[in-house]
Structures are given as structure tokens and as C-alpha cells.
Amino acid sequence: MKKYRVVGQDVEKVDGRALVTGQPVFTDDFSLPGMLYGKILRSPYAHALIKEINASEAEKLKGVEAVFTYKNVPRKAYTTAGQGYPEPSPYDSFIFDKKVRFVGDRVAAVFAESLSIAEEALSLIKVEYEELPAILDPEDALKDGAPVIHDEPEIQGAHDPSRNIVSHVDLEIGDVDQALRDSDFVVEGIWETQYAQHCPMEAHIAIAYLDERGKLVIRSSTQVPFHARRILSFLLGIPISKIRVIKPRIGGGFGAKQEVLIEDLVALATLKTKRPARLELTREEEFVSSRTMHPMKVKVRLGADKEGMLKAIEMDILSNTGAYGAHGPTVFFNAGSKTLPLYNKAENVRFTGNVVYTNLPVAGAYRGYGATEGYFALECAIDELARKMGIDPLILRQKNHIRPGETSPIFKKLGEGREGVPQTVESCGLEECIENGRELFEWEKKRSLPREVAPGIYRGYGMAIMMQGSAIPLVDMASATIKMNEDGSFLLLVGATDLGTGSDTILAQIACEEIGIPVKNITVYSSDTDFTPFDKGAYASSTTYLSGEAVRKAARKVKEQILTVAHILLGASGDLVIEDGLVKEVGTGKTLTLEEIGLRSFYMADQRQIQATASHVSEVSPPPFAAHFVEVEVDTRTGKITPILYVAAVDCGVAVNPQLTRGQIIGSIVNGLGFALSEGLVFNTRGMPLNPNFLDYKVLSSLDIPEIEVILVETHEPSGPFGAKSVAEICINGPLPAVANAVYDALGIQLKKAPFTAESVLRLLGKI
């Protein structure tokens, strides 16, 4: 493989020093004179009509500058989902509506001189509700006579709102029923995931103000500044040219910020009062009223022949999108499109199901984007099949997984809420992932050990394999601009959105590798809709792969411009290279500094700005692959599951920055272990969340996290920048099935409902 100078290096994060020295880099580090503080009044009911709302007392309160309810804002159906245009999510939301659809839904908003005045004003708003019957279980949504959650006439893009169905799929390749009848072994089960929240350290926050031109500027913790601008323009009826969205540093997003959740309100307040306005969600609002993972019930049936070759896979899903359908169809499609191609040896595949509305919090994009729910079911079913056949589940996986040069009809059949794009898998290191993981983990040796290690204490060993995608093919576009200064330094301008993920650093590395300069010679400016070129934003595992390729293309063009000048200056006819910021003529050893080139271009001859812009759209979405292995200890007296060792072997193509890559892998495994062991919102019988806080919603602490060994299996993806694919999401898919499989291995109990609490373990053991 080609040796790179900057790519493949653990380059220090370009924003690292500013972050650790506490520079004012976040949205909230920014305060403007005369800024108003906003607060949202939220529904106490799961489903109700607002019979009357009277805000006059609130408006009279001293210090209150604006109060918004459905009565004084535009009524336009839209989606909060920050996706490409036209969005595949239904238009079923309003800034405010006469109807509330979950506990925590928007009722009104107040902007005032201080937060405490805004809070007091909320209590002065009089609302009379007429409570409606609510749907708190997704199974009930489909029943005859179920309440209709979206009966508004304006709704668009939902499959059948009168039956609470947001999206429906009935897809079959081959003949699944026949193949199952012909199979020697058949397994089936239903696996269920919970309401989990992203828990970014920084809650959603936005500040709006008018600049000296009268332009509306919004500084927001968003993953999608350009989509936010487009959606706001549509919603508020102001031209895109009058809106500028800036994304500063962000304290994590994980999908929760691939939404426009508060920007509309600060915009309204600023447009009305001409004053800066700020709105920040509280942690409780973040849990209840921002976005969550889609709770799903995933039914899987597998059929295999005597040799252990899969003949049929059936996946049927009931996905709960909550009160609004943001990302509902696409997350559901992904649960199939990112999982089923992994076992492409099965010729008969069926993918069916419904996404339904309920009167519960709104699910949205969450790292993994449906694949996590799909893999929990699929990879547990594979283990069950192996048990039924009496073979090692690792071997069953080896027999059936996709290989380089192969394809799956699913790639074409399932896309972004519609048909996808056919593709052949070019780079695939899954075989090595399984091999290297098994060796480091000592799979066979461990599985031959006695499971009871002390009285009542059992160890178990489980695994799972997985894939994801890299960007949304033929939908999403990214672009980049690179400019050279006269001292030979560079500016990289990207619309791409660094959420703390390190993408500014990765993109700098790609630019520098292509041009031939060290990272210290480039400054990255990102995510400002007025000053950086378009990028779809941070989602779908696409920044390194898609934005990275746009950066590489721009860098290539800039390099060509530099070399043109260099040829003239050196009077050279032979090949020129740029290394470490120096232009060299191959063979002669003649050199030239970039400063000499810059000064000439700016001031002397053939004067021009050396710069280039490039855009990129991908025709494929090359999957990264991974194999995960986990050792758990289960205390059968208390039911507690403790992960002991986790091994993740991952093929993400070329790792542009290995340290950041490991960070993504470890972070997503920890996140997935949280789903497996402790995370989950709990509701009472009226749809009210009981644990929307860090006291009772348990994210794993550092003491709960096992030793995690990461193995990078490098492959070279021809369509990616310097061979790179994605790594941001894939590894969140492993912990649920790997832990469940390990617990089965320890005790012979099947955990099919996440999280796997100590209570559920004792219940399955028949002890309580």
C-alpha cells in the first residue's frame, strides 16, 4: 500500500488546543448586548387539543418581549429532519399547532430579558386542553379504531396517516416462504430495542441576531447548517439570501442535532424584536423533547441448509417514530439496507414492516441509524441458528458473509426511504476482521473454558459482525474550497460539520496530503453558510468519505495551479513534486518555496489568487466492516452483567487519523454498551417520562467500561480519499448482539429486550 506522509498519522486535532484551554468556541460562549432568553412551554398531555390558549398575562409581564403560540406564527407543514432536498421524511410538523401529540410537545414560547422572567411568563400562559385518547404502544397504533395522531389536512409524505403509518415496505427477493420450507434449519425470534437518547454533553442551543445588513444570523449547535438554512427559509418565508447559519464548536450530536428543533424560535424572536435571542434546551428537554433512537421490534426468520448456507432471511419491523416522523422512513429502510447485504449468500430475502406514530417522544437520527436495531435481531438469530446446527457461530458467519467483488440485490432495492443504488463491494476486510479478532480474543480457547468461574459467577463469550455505509450515494453532495496565501500557507473552507468528531482535522490531513504540505500550514474554516461552500452536513457516516473526496479534488486542482507557476519559475521541464511545503524538481534537486510562488502570483506576474473549489457526489456507499468479540461476567445472584473484555476488529479502509479512528470506535462501543446494559427512557401510563435526567437514566461511567482492544484492518477503498471509508457509526451496532450472545453462552438465556437489566436476567433465570 502506498505510503502517505500526513494521512495515516495521529495528527493533533486542529481545534484541540482551543478546546482544552477553554477558548470561547461553543455557541453559548457568545453573548450579545440586549440578548433575549427563550423558554418553551411544553405539553403535559400525551395527546390533546388546545381548546383555548391565552398569553395576555404573560405578554404583560415586565421584561417579556415576545410570546409565540399557534395563533401568531405561520402555519406550514414541514419536517424538522435535516436531510437533502426533497426530504424523505413526512411533512407533519408545525412551529406550533392546536394539537399536542406527546408529553413535552411545543405549546408556546416566551422570549424575555432573563431566563427567570421567561420561566415566570410560561406559568402565566393559560391553556385549556381537551385530552384525547393516546397511543402509548406501537402495536396499538395499527389497531382498528386507534386514535389518529396526524389528522391535519396539510400532512404530506406519510404512507397512511389515517392508520398512523408513516412508512410501509413489502419487499421480497426470491421466494422466502418456499426457501424456509426447504431449509433444514429454521430459527425465528423478535428482538426489541428501547427509547434511548443521544445524551450529547452540550444540549441543543441557538442564538439569533441581525447583522449590520439586516441579515438573520443564527449561531447553532447543528449538524446540518445548510439544511437548517433551507428549512428556515421555507418555514419562515424569508429568502435563503437573508439567512446565515454558523456552526461553531459543538459538544456532540450523534444524530440529535440533524434536526431543526429550536432555530425557528430564535429566528422568530429576533425577527419580531430585532434583538438577539437565545434558546437552550434543558437536560430534561433534551431527553424528552429533542430526539431519540427509534424503538423497534424486529422479527427475524432465518433458514439454512445442512452445510450451514443461509437460504432465506426474513426481517419484519415495527418501528416507533413517536409523535412526528422525522427520519422515520429512512431509519427503517436502513435497518434492512445496512444489515441484509452482509449475508448476501441468502438468495431469498424479505423485508417488511411499518413505521408508526405514537404519542411518545419523537425518534430521529441516532448513530447507527436503524442498523443497530437490525443487527441486534439478525446477529442474535445467527447465533441461535449456529446453536441449532451445533456449529461454532463464528464459522457460520464465515460461511455466509459478503466478500470483495460481491454484491447484494438489497443495495438497489432499499435506499433512502425509496430505491437505492446498486453497487459492488470493492474493499472488504471482514474476513481478516474475524480472523484477527478471533486470534486476539482467543475465541476457541475461551469458549472451551468452564463457564462457572466462582460460585454463582459465570463467564460467557459472544460475537457479532456488521457493516454500515459511507455517505448516501447519488443524493448527498459535499464541496470544499482551498486558497493559498502569499506566504505559502493555505485556507481550507468546508461546509462539513465537525461535531467534536475531528473532521476538521481529517479534512486538513487530506488537503495537506494531496498538496504536499504539513498540517500546520493550513487553517480550516468550517460550517458557515455564507463563507464556506455547501456540504450536506454531518450524518450518514459521510464526512471523511464524501467531504474528504471533495477536499482532495480541490487540493488536486490547487496543486496543479501551483505546479504550473513552479514550472515557469524553475524553468523546469521535468516532473515536479511538492514535499513538506517545498516544490522539488525530480532528478535535478532544484527547489522552490511555496512563498516564492505565492508572492509571484499575488504581486508580480500572471497575477491571480491560487485557489480552487470542488464538489463531490458518490455513486456508491462503500460499507466499512467489523467483527466484535466480548467476554462478559454474569452474577447469577444479582443478575448483573459485567463486560470484561471487548475486541473490535474494524475495516474502515485507510484510517486517515488512527487515533481519531480509535476514538470513534471506542466511543461507539461504549454508546452501544449503554444500550445493552443500562440506558432507556421509562414512561408512566400517561406517556410521561419518569427518568429524563442523568440521575435515573444511566449512561455507563468509566468504571463500567471494559478493556477495549481495537484492531484496525486496513483496506484500500478505491472510491474514497486515499482509500478511506467511514467509521463513525458502524461499531455502535455490535454491543447489543455481542453481549446478548455472550450472556447466552454463559447461562443459556436469551436476552431479547434491551436494556439487559439485572432484573431481566434474574427473571429469565427463573429466580424472581
Add this chain to the structure above:
Amino acid sequence: MRDFKYFRPRTLKEALSILTQERAKVLAGGTDLLVKMKDGLLRPESVMDISFLEELKFIREEEGMVTIGALATHSMLERSPIINTKAPHLAEASRSIGSPQIRNVATIGGNIVNASPAGDSLPPLYTLEAELLLESEKGSRIVAIEEFFTGPGQSIIEPHELLTAIRFKAPRGELLTFFQKLGQRKALAISKVSVAFLATCAADKKFLRKVRIALGAVAPTVIRAREVESFLENGSINEEMVDLAAKLCSEEARPISDIRSTLVYRKKVTGELLKRGLSQFIEGVIS
């Protein structure tokens, strides 16, 4: 949080006088109080910050009596040589509370007056049959810890009274103790169930003499498991005894279902925690 008057007395005397005049809410480490104030569950008119009263930050042993100032933090307790030798299970419980940051400011007095049945220092204090010193301008009284609590978050302390010290007789002879706690994760977790155990045993280490067991988070207040205590007293620890004690212990627990766990689970695991704790002694000290 709404505005409130803030007092910071320099002496205990001053504190007691402010309490009488102002009916101020006491703030020690603030790790319970501020959470409640931020959530709007408490909206005191005035708050008295006693965290500067050095005279209440001590742990000492005199003539077989261990006395702990109400402002001793959990960090002080977990490190104190006195506590580690005279009441190792109290040190263990202190070590299990919250995180280092919480333990550095949270006090034993706050843990007691907060009166949560899941307060982790309480079960060990029950087994030590600790006494609480309540002082006010009018005088002082001493209350047995078991008499202090009346329900979740409730106790007999009067608004003008301050808890100033906790004391207990240092148990004598060979000691066997443990504190077992089960939370939803390893740190920063409120106990679903906790069990504190204290026993003295004969010099020959053959028999348990006095046995004290207290259970946390399984009743409206911390409770003593008296049936189990008398079952174990004057017996030896073997597997059969431990199994029976665990069963008895589950029966004595009177838990509820809530957001953190279920009734049946808590009942079952109360016994299991006792068993886990006692099992370490089977082949250990006594066999």
C-alpha cells in the same frame, strides 16, 4: 431557582441563633439540597451555609466512643484510620457514594438529615447503633439513629435544630463487617439495595456473638433485619446457615417498585447481598 437570603455563620453559636430567627434551610455540601432547589422541589426563603464551620469537621475517638462531626465529608470518612479500623463498613459505604467530586463536598450530616432510605452511610450507622446529637439555641438532645427517621425524606429533626455530631461505641473484639450495595452502574448510582453487616465474634473465631444487620432502600427507612440477626447470633458461619439467613433476610425486606428496580428483584437481591457478604467469611476468619 428563585432568589433566597443567604447566611454564612462563622460559629456554631451564630448558626443556632440564625436557625431560630430565620428558619433557614441548612446547606452543608449542598449535593442534595441544591438538586432539590434547582428542580423546584424546595423553594426556601433563606439558606444557611454551614460549610465553613470548622468545628463540625472532625472524626475522633475518646474512651471507646467514636464521634463524627456532622460536616465530616465522605472523603474524610473513607480515609479516616479510626473509621477504617473501628467501622470498616462505614468507610466502605462512604467510598461507594457518588464520585470523588461528590465525596469531597457531601457530608455525613447531610446524608442523614436528607433521610433517604437509600442513603449509603445509614445502614452501617444502624449496625453501630449510632446516636445523633441535635442542637438548638434552647438546648440539645441525643437520639438513637433508629428513632430519628419517620419515613422517606422525613425525620424528627425540628427546623431550629442542627445535627452537630454522630457518635457510637467502638465495637470491641474481633470484628466482621461488610457493606454491599447494588446500583444501576458502578459509580454515581443510587442504591437499589444495600446491606450493612457488623458482628463481633469470639476470640477463637468460631462463633458469632453480637450480629447487627441493616438494609437500605428496601423500606420507607433503613431497617434492621432483626430476625436474621438473632438467627445468626451465637452460631457459626457455614453454607447452610448463609443460605437460610439469605432467605430470612429477603423476607424481612419490604421494598417497593420504582424507576430503579422492582419489588421482587429487591427482595430477592437483599438476601443475595447478605449471602455474598457472608460467603467471604466461610473459608476466611471463621470456619
